[in-house]
Amino acid sequence: MAEPSKQEKTAVVDDGIDVGVSRLTEEKIQSVINSVIDNETGVRLKTYVETCIHCGLCSEACHYYLSHDKDPHYSPVGKVKQTIWEMIRKKGRVSPEFIRQAAIIAHTQCNLCKRCAQYCPFGIDIAYMMSIVRRIIHRLGVTPLYIQDTAHSHSVTMNQMWVKGDEWPDTLQWQEEEAQAEIPDLRIPLEKEGADIMYSVIAPEPKFQAQLLYQAAVIMHVAGVDWTMPASVGWDNSDMAMYTGDNEIMGRIKRAHFETAERLKVKKIVMGECGHAFRSVYDMGNRWLGWSMPPFTIVHAIEFYYDLIKAGRIQIARKFKPPVTLHDPCNVVRGAGLGEKARYVAHALCETVIEMYPNREHNYCCCAGGGVINTGPPFKMARVEGNRVKAEQLFETKTKGAEVLIAPCHNCHSGLEDIVHHYEIGLEIKFFSDIIYEVMEKPA
């Protein structure tokens, strides 16, 4: 092919992909691709493919493309060409090696952040097309190992991190006791039927970020919120199955989450600072279950903090001193329009807020979301090197004085840690709740 081929063929060894590919036959590939395209897609895919005028205007939307010196293999439409176009054009007659490459592209070179949808003059949903590729990869059994393991965890334990049945209430009890050392009458109410709010989190919080549960409990207590957490499954709102194209498991875990809220007879669900979980609960999982919009009012942490601060239910004792900058996570800013509320919260908490550019809906992705960070160590460098442009953006903001980076999303948070570390940018990364906990007025 007379095409530029700067992109190195990824030599990554991933047991999920490699073992999966070794089991493929051309017949199986063909039947799965055609089955997905015929039975699971419709007018959107067809119209997108037939309407795209191949103008390349989506390219500069993509942080991978920008970070790889504008290598066209990484442009959104370039990734579509290397995957679903070929599958459709060849009516599914593609090789196992093609599938291997498609798995790498769809799972590790696209965060499904939908920035490109804002750059395509026709509004073609390229992230959707990448999701279709992931669905095909899933049904072929070629999903990268680490994220597949996460999907297995969802399936077995109904949470993302293999948290066992007793570990969850144990962790909450532990954090409650810890917090009671600070605020003696603090409780983490479990299974409180009829509470206003069910607070749900992602499994990494009890697994290795338990202080976030502590902070949330303190915020709830101080604000006098009538809240509860479930003791049973349904407490975890995360969803990697959504990103592996395992829609059936996505449906099961979202149903468990909604049904738990229903069982507790709460008025709304408040979620921690996580982006993908919000997308799953608010946008994807509910649709799979047949709800055009979620059956519960879903309140993301950003909006929740906004409401609390605006209503004066938490008071700021002294504003956070170090200058901060705010990273807009795709799933809650491009996905829920919380950009302005995030800024309100940031300004309410901090003395100095320095904008990074671009920002809001046009912010560069963290390169961790969309399940990419969940493909684990084999692809860590793919996402770090695939986001040099984020490092440049952060560095520029640092030169303007920012010292702390607020990332109100778990995936962003972890992904940006790797970026900041690798490129030696030297920004401290915090959640909103870290800062609220630090600056709020607490009972003496």
Add this chain to the structure above:
Amino acid sequence: MKTIALVALSLIIGTVLAISPVWSQDEMTVVDNTDFPNAQRPPSVFVHDRHNENAGIDDCAVCHHVYDEGQLLEDESSEDQRCVDCHYLERMGDQPGLMEAFHANCKGCHEQEGNGPILCGECHVR
């Protein structure tokens, strides 16, 4: 001597060319388009006598027709009138506008007869 002859010849040719439109009253070569305030195309090439000879048209009323209330008057003709006297710049009810009338008269006949120019640039020659 030669110089005088050349000057005289030029003068004669010049004069002839200058007054030729007056002489050529009968030698019409283009359709008069002066009634169009803002003509977009060159006037149609139309050598009246040769055209009618080639086309075998003896009856003036074939083109210079007279209509009354939508009815063609068989025995009357209108070569003493200007087309624009009836065919105004804009169409009036069933009465075609001037341009439409020209096109219908010329191109319409050519199409009907299967002979003669029908493309824009075949009449409006640049």
Add this chain to the structure above:
Amino acid sequence: MHSFYNFVSGPLAWIAFLLFIGGSIFRIGRMLVLVAQKEPFIFTYMSWRYSFRSILHWIVPFATVNWRRQPVLTVVTFAFHLCLLAVPVFLLAHAVLWEDSFGIRWWSLPDTLADTLTVIVILGAVFFLVRRITRPEVRFVTSASDYVILAIVSAPFITGFLAYHQWFAYPLMMGLHVLAGDIMLAAIPFTRLSHMIFSPFTRAYMGSEFGKVRHARDW
């Protein structure tokens, strides 16, 4: 003498218009049927307000971030598409044909202006061709069909330009011009020129999803 012209401007033109209009209706109809059959939720999320909000931003030059990022392309593409639509519809010679054939008459452009607009279309096509060849991100996703549709679109304008100026074999050029126009019309619903038909729908859907569900701007 005029048999070629008469054929392309007579029966073939009828077929071309039939294919263009019938084909467009068919493609839109089939799209709607497919929505109803397989993805009826699309209707659920469609919103007039957000559809037009999105379309409006994208049909105004420089009203979106990406248009502002690509100033040259934006000027060219808007000029190209505007002229591409305006010239065939408002060309005096075309209006005369409609008038002569059907007695309907509408406003038309002065010929000299139409001539300029035609040149803009041709230059626009050249720009797109050069861009397609020279920009790596465009060339990477270019297929033969992209050149074909560019040729299909520019041919009526190139032949029309030459015919208007009567520079080469005029009657042949007229015939080729009409043929090229027939081909373009007929090709619209059945090639990726169908973005003319579908882009308002894809734009509207994305606008609706962004506006109604995600409360975010898609420009």
